């Protein structure tokens with residue numbers, strides 16, 4: 605078998621958008637309704653097979669609280685990939701996501717692969733046109749991703765909708781070592 609390509613990946617985004625839940629879903633195929641907040645950062649690894657290739661993700665899941673924001677450069681400085689997460693029911697989290705994308709483009713590696721992820725899709729999937737919890741449209745998310753050259757997904761860590769696709773999408777853009 606081919607040796608695994610190691611990929612350092614960092615998750616960024618406002619507190620409570622579901623960063624740790626996306627990682628828990630990807631790594632353990634599990635979900636916790638009341639996940640305890642991340643303090644500082646958590647490190648996890650998970651392998652992912654894409655066609656003939658095996659990618660070993662080395663995942664830094666950062667804390668979203670403002671008091672930890674100054675630590676973020678430590679985690680994204682050497683990252684080959686980043687997932688910037690917002691909550692599609694929380695417009696402020698989308699504004700925060702814009703800021704993270706800008707900071708990554710200014711400060712992170714030039715060839716970093718970034719995925720923009722609008723999480724908590726399960727909260728809006730049964731909504732009617734008259735009444736919706738959705739506060740960030742698909743068009744807004746896609747628009748930002750197109751402007752900034754990012755992959756784009758809407759996900760649910762709760763139902764697992766599109767979660768693996770994020771990691772497969774990122775892995776497909778990582779050049780052969």
Ligand code: GDP
Pocket residue numbers: 617618619620621622623624625626636637638639640641642668723724725726727759760761762763
């Ligand atoms: P983080 O601070 O960004 O790491 O967010 P967490 O992963 O700790 O999640 C914050 C809260 O949102 C927790 O109560 C989770 O159970 C909940 N949550 C996370 N992802 C989803 C999702 O896709 N759908 C729903 N309905 N809740 C979610």
Ligand code: MG
Pocket residue numbers: 623624625641642665666667668
């Ligand atoms: Mg967390």
